[in-house]
Amino acid sequence: MQKKFFIILFLVLQSKSALLWAQVEPEEIKLDTDQFQELFYESLLQKGIENYDKAIVALDKASKLKPNDATVSFELGKNYLALKDYKNAYDSFESAAAIDPKNKWFWIGMYDVSYETKNLSQGIAIINKLIEFDPKYKEDLASLYMGTNQFEKALVLIQELDETIGKTDRRELYKSQILSQGKFQNIEISNLISQIEKYPNEESNYLSLIFLYSKNNEEAKAFEIVQKLEKAIPNSEWAQVTLFKTYLDNNDAPKAIKAMNIVLASAKIDTKIKHRILNEFLIFTDINPQYGADLQKAVGYFENDKTVDEAKEVGKFFHVKKQWENAIKYYEISLSNGLGDTIETHLLLLQAHTELRQFDFVFSKAIALVDTFPTQPQFYYYAGLAKNQMKEFKKAKDFLEMGMDYVVENLDLEINFNIQLGEAYNGLGDFKKKEQYFSKANQLLKDKKR
Template sequence: MKNKVLALLFLAVFGSSFSVYAQTEPEDIAMATDEYQDSFYESLKQKGIENYDKAIVSLEKCIKLKPNDAVAYFELGKNYLALKEFQNAQNAFEKATQLDPKNKWFWLGIYDVSFETKNYPLAIETIQKIIVFDEEYKDDLISLYMITNQFDKALVAINEMNDKYGKSSDREIYKQKILSQGKYKNAEIDNLIAQIKKDPKEESNYVNLIFLYSKNNEGDKALEVAKQLAKEIPNSEWGQVSLFKTYLDANQADKAIKSMNVILASSKIDSKIKHRTLNEFLIYVNKNPQYATDLEKAISYFDNDQNVDVAKEIGKFYHSKGQFENAIKYYEKDLKSNSDTDRETNLLLLEAYAQTKQFDPMAKRAMLMIEVYPSQPQFYYYAGLGNNQIKQFKNAKTVLEMGLDYVVDDAALEANFNIQLGEAYNGLGDAKKKEEYFLRANELLKKKK
């Protein structure tokens, strides 16, 4: 690969030196005199053993004998470059290009100097002249645009190179960096739409366009692209995204489930698309509970999802619908699969237990959570409520009195604690204490109003 810029970008990591030119330099040199020939070959010999000063002396003799010899100036530039005398090297290379402007190698000499001196404007200007002779050097131009933050020009050049020579890993890395900044996404969307029109059988263009629409939260547009993909490439995994939605809308549940399973199992499809697919199926199952088993199977695809606790989110969905039995099932599944001590999930589960009057598991779960969160008053409250309901009044009294100390600036919760303490003392046969705590609760509720 001729990308000299990229080689330098990785120099600090790999400790590599500049790559040599990929093609042989001019060797056929017409000698005007024996003296010229002797001096020129002496310069090559001295350069070969890194005696660059002596090589320069010999080349200066050559230039005196043949003042318009471009090759001698080119060799002179290379020796000055080796000595890091950059201005002298640039002058020599420029003289060579003036004498023979159609020689790619002479321009590459200027490019080497400009790059080593970080004169990127000159490097860009020079590489554009080299591209006339060899278009593949446009990869160097792309790298220079990236270094100088000219991302709009880089993106245009990347798309041109991809279109003509096919994609490369380096260009794709650059493109992802550009598109991560957001403002260039629209230009890339336009490019992908054009590429799809040009070649409707190339799946990657559809996938990249779906991804960009998804990142922009333009789900409807992403779905339209998926429909087009499914039509053009029916066997595409991404095409199933469109088919799933089509089947679901047509109430063809079996076909929708089959497409959904392909989507969820795919290593190619973006996680946002997968979550959206599952969410749509969840809404469908809420109206068609006979497919609840298929929902449970679908959730298993997300067991190792590090970003979203899918079972927990489904539990919250059912919770919001007042379907507490279903909510409990998914909260328990989440706690089993992930962290058994997640605070939010446990509080939601305890509330769902209370709504379904499952007081024994409520009391046991709350007591376990007190050990993990000893200063969290809600767990003491649920432990007290549960123990009261299963007539373990002494346990309820003890845990409620402990938890009350942790209630701060929450009149409603403090009132509930006092109500449960009244219930506990009532169960223990202490009517006086019962009234005392009920009165406290009543006063707190009045303040709340």
């Protein structure tokens, strides 16, 4: 009986010993935690000095101590991404997100890899997840739709963002790219009509719709929208464009001029529209010259416009109509602005004064221009022509002969030089040279007609 007791006691002690061996001492738990922290901080240190490989080694060791730690997986992803090891980077971020799907930074890591690898389809799937965290990622989604040519989805999203948070230059650029393909324009037209009904005081929707209708040559529809704009926002500068035309057609000059000045002073209205309005008023002024001062004021709005020398164009309009004084006035405005081809403007001005037989001015102007542009034969020509008309034939001959040396491949100018030289020698009594130059001019005229 006593022997049996000892055997039982021995078995109990043996089982307790086995249990003790299976348990981890508190010191050992602390040791593992300390080792994990040391490895983790070592990885951060190595990453900080761009030793990404060493950081990964430290994180791998730490992962063995804590196999399902989302932070370790996230740090692994960042290091792999820095090394451009995109597959491992994505897998690491994905593992982190699987452990803790509510941490948006893990999804951002996956998105960063998709962006770097230009995997736009993958990026769309991830960005839709990120939108659950923050709606601002819808901006990125619009860009991804554009990048994958999903234009209809992009347009619907752009319309939503325009309405909820306002327009941006980037989205407006995207929209213009989409709408350059006609098949999407009906979607935008329907959207704009809806927006005008919802927000009748939002001017930009009217303008976008007017633009689309005009682009599609649907002028009647465009005009209808302008009329709606005018009623909804009477003070709209764009509404004045239509009002100007209406007043002008009704011969109501004071109101047309008022509307025109509002349009020309506006920073919102496209320059092409302003030029068109000025041209319409120019034609009106030709029939109603009493508004000449208003025309001159209107031209003044374009003095800093580098695209078109409006003053010169108005001068040319009057030039064709042989209204020389008006032409001269606008050529001088053009020259004072210093825009465009000033040589052409000087020549037009000299021709207008020549038509008025103001030869003293023509000569003094031409001489000054010869000094400024010594290789331009036209200015010598006008100096010679003026002196011929002033009966100073010797000076005329000298200027014409000097200028002739610069005439190159300009048949009309060569003919004119020969005619004026013939006139000069006729005035000097040298009839032989007179005939020589007139004959040369006649021969050039025949060559021109061939």
